[in-house]
Amino acid sequence: MNLLENATPAQREAIMHQDGPLMILAGAGSGKTLAVTARIARLIQNAVPPYNILAITFTNKTAGEMKERIEALVGRTRAWISTFHSMCARILRAHADRLGFTSDFTMYDSADTRACIKSLMEEMGLDSASFRPNAFAEIISAAKRGMVTPDDYAACARGPLQRALAKLYPRYEETLHSNNCMDFNDLLLMCYRLLRENPDVLQKYAERFKYISVDEFQDTNSIQYLLARILACKHKNICVVGDPDQTIYTWRGATLQNIFDFEKDFPGAKVIRLEQNFRSTKKILRAASELIRHNIERKEKELVTDNPEGDEIAVMESSDEQEEARNVARFIGECVSDGYAHHDIAVLYRTNAQSRPLEEVMLHHNIPYALVGAVAFYRRKEIKDILAYLRLAVNPGDAVSFARAVNAPPRGIGKVTLARISDVASREGATMLDVVAGKSKESPLSNRQAQSMGKFCGIIEAIRAMHGRP
Ligand SMILES: Nc1ncnc2c1ncn2[C@@H]1O[C@H](COP(=O)(O)OP(=O)(O)OP(=O)(O)O)[C@@H](O)[C@H]1O
Ligand SMILES: [Mg+2]
Numbered sequence: 408m409n410l411l412e413n414a415t416p417a418q419r420e421a422i423m424h425q426d427g428p429l430m431i432l433a434g435a436g437s438g439k440t441l442a443v444t445a446r447i448a449r450l451i452q453n454a455v456p457p458y459n460i461l462a463i464t465f466t467n468k469t470a471g472e473m474k475e476r477i478e479a480l481v482g483r484t485r486a487w488i489s490t491f492h493s494m495c496a497r498i499l500r501a502h503a504d505r506l507g508f509t510s511d512f513t514m515y516d517s518a519d520t521r522a523c524i525k526s527l528m529e530e531m532g533l534d535s536a537s538f539r540p541n542a543f544a545e546i547i548s549a550a551k552r553g554m555v556t557p558d559d560y561a562a563c564a565r566g567p568l569q570r571a572l573a574k575l576y577p578r579y580e581e582t583l584h585s586n587n588c589m590d591f592n593d594l595l596l597m598c599y600r601l602l603r604e605n606p607d608v609l610q611k612y613a614e615r616f617k618y619i620s621v622d623e624f625q626d627t628n629s630i631q632y633l634l635a636r637i638l639a640c641k642h643k644n645i646c647v648v649g650d651p652d653q654t655i656y657t658w659r660g661a662t663l664q665n666i667f668d669f670e671k672d673f674p675g676a677k678v679i680r681l682e683q684n685f686r687s688t689k690k691i692l693r694a695a696s697e698l699i700r701h702n703i704e705r706k707e708k709e710l711v712t713d714n715p716e717g718d719e720i721a722v723m724e725s726s727d728e729q730e731e732a733r734n735v736a737r738f739i740g741e742c743v744s745d746g747y748a749h750h751d752i753a754v755l756y757r758t759n760a761q762s763r764p765l766e767e768v769m770l771h772h773n774i775p776y777a778l779v780g781a782v783a784f785y786r787r788k789e790i791k792d793i794l795a796y797l798r799l800a801v802n803p804g805d806a807v808s809f810a811r812a813v814n815a816p817p818r819g820i821g822k823v824t825l826a827r828i829s830d831v832a833s834r835e836g837a838t839m840l841d842v843v844a845g846k847s848k849e850s851p852l853s854n855r856q857a858q859s860m861g862k863f864c865g866i867i868e869a870i871r872a873m874h875g876r877p
Contacts, residue, residue, distance in 0.1 A: 410445040410452075410480065414438075421646075421679045422446045425453070428639075428673035429646040430624075430666070434710040435695070436686025439648045443620050444473055446646065448480040450618055459617035460486035463494065463635065465626055468779075473622075487616075491631045492591060495598035498612065499589070505605050506597055508587055513802045515583070515590040518791065520544050523807050527578050530826075533571055547576055551592035552628060587804045595630045602637050613641040624649030624665060632665045636672055643673065652699045684710045688717020728761065732768040739774055749775050800870035803840045812867075813843070818859045827851035840867065 411419050421431050421442040433439050443462070451457055464470040467490055474488045487494060496514065503510045515523065524547070525540040550560055557577035564573040583589060589597060602609045619639050621627060624647040627635070639645035651663055670676060684692055692710055723738075725731035739752055754776075756762060762778060769776045795811040802808075806829065813820050820828075831849050832839045841847055843860040852860060 410449055414445070415681070415683055417679055417681050418442045421681070422449055424646070424677060425450070426644055428643055428676035430669055430676050430678045431646065431648040431681065432651065432678060433681035434650055434652065434684060436684045437681040437710065438685055439650070439681060440469070440473070440622055442681065443622055443646060443648050444476045447486065447620065448477050451477070451481045451484060451486070455618060457484040457486040459615060461494070461616040461619045461638065462486060462488045463491055463621045464488065465623040466490060467493065469622065491627070491634060492594050495594040495634070498598050499594065499601065502601055502605070502608050505601055505608065507584065508589070511801045513586070513588045513798045513805045513808065514594065515588050515807065517544070517591070519807045520548070520590050522810070523582060524575070524579060526810070527575060527582060531575065531578070533575070538568065538571055543572060543575060546572060547579060548592055550576065551596060552630065554596065554630060582806070585804070586806050587802050588807070595634065599630060599634050599637065609637065613638055617642045618644045620646040620648065622648050625651055625663065627665055629665070632668065645673065652702060682710055684712040685714070687712065688714050690717040690720060694720055728764045732764040735765060736768045736772050736774060740772070796866065796870060799840065800867050800874065803838045806839055809839045813863060818863060819856055824851060824856065840864065
């Protein structure tokens with residue numbers, strides 16, 4: 408299959424680029440992802456073993472799509488195509504012992520983190536009216552993203568809130584460690600630490616990944632950049648692809664700084680600009696560039712397209728979110744009677760909370776829809792409950808999953824009992840699961856509780872017995 412058939416000259420240059428650092432700077436819909444995908448396929452066609460290729464994407468969904476596209480071109484491949492987080496988890500599982508973890512460590516998502524912080528706050532007697540657990544979780548997360556350690560934080564803490572946090576932050580870190588757990592930030596931080604502190608491990612991966620590419624580079628944060636840079640230290644064949652005008656994750660710590668750093672860290676990097684848009688009409692492009700023109704920190708670029716002029720952009724004003732949802736539904740109805748299929752239509756919203764009125768109206772009018780956003784699924788209560796059981800079976804030290812699973816469904820283990828179980832566990836150096844299984848010297852349970860815990864432990868045992876079976 409000819410990868411270059413429809414490519415523009417600039418795309419062709421990107422696809423053909425083999426060795427040395429490369430930065431593709433381009434606008435929305437200009438074929439950036441297509442170019443990196445074709446470049447990887449070409450490397451494989453040029454006899455580069457897929458084993459030596461690492462491609463980082465921004466979401467698991469795009470990783471899957473990129474893998475599919477590459478496999479459609481060159482057949483099944485062992486190249487690593489994943490997000491930073493999945494890549495780090497994979498590396499960490501292989502070398503967790505170097506950091507004092509075991510390879511079956513549990514990952515905490517933001518809800519687990521909040522639950523953990525909340526229970527630590529209760530232990531420390533911080534009342535949740537004046538100190539909000541969510542705010543604490545957010546500040547700790549920001550500190551970790553900025554690589555601010557508990558000691559650094561304590562050294563600068565001023566005022567009651569920061570001083571309380573300075574005490575909580577190290578306790579949180581200890582708790583994660585003693586429960587054999589990592590939060591999302593840890594995946595990146597720990598992986599970076601692993602590579603920095605263990606030259607043999609770094610050597611293994613830096614040697615292995617001869618060709619590295621990072622899509623949506625404008626949205627990588629500084630720790631992600633450091634990871635990409637350290638992995639590229641040996642071969643320096645790193646290709647980053649991004650649109651400086653599309654940084655949507657500034658609040659997550661992504662900064663344009665990465666783009667400037669890349670030029671500094673990889674001097675002589677080739678820069679390719681893709682300036683032709685394939686996705687939008689002329690009208691939409693003009694409107695977008697009118698808006699983008701007002702961005703303060705930007706690298707100048709102008710997008711053009713051969714696509715038709717297109718329809719006028721319409722602005723619709725609604726008095727509240729219900730009316731807005733009804734208007735959207737009516738518009739969808741019109742499109743469908745004009746001959747469009749439901750899967751031709753997308754509705755974008757700014758935050759997840761806004762999906763609700765839209766979903767209600769879709770259900771009401773029998774409009775079939777699919778909600779995109781993989782995380783939402785894992786935030787559902789029943790899914791999180793089941794995951795808590797699975798995690799506990801694999802990692803009995805996971806206190807947050809224990810607290811969740813033990814009362815899903817309710818088994819009469821209240822807050823007070825839970826705290827007692829936790830006390831006995833830490834005194835005896837046992838897990839909470841051991842304590843309720845009657846394996847500790849002391850038992851904080853009543854007869855009735857002991858009985859219901861017997862059943863609970865039976866379930867965990869049964870799951871454990873299934874582990875490793877096909
Ligand atoms: N040379 C080309 N000829 C025709 N279509 C193209 C060409 N290059 C890209 N496209 C099409 O343009 C669309 C956008 O491509 P792609 O997703 O790779 O762009 P992108 O720059 O990564 O977009 P985004 O800014 O959303 O990340 C795709 O449908 C792709 O198939
Ligand atoms: Mg893209």
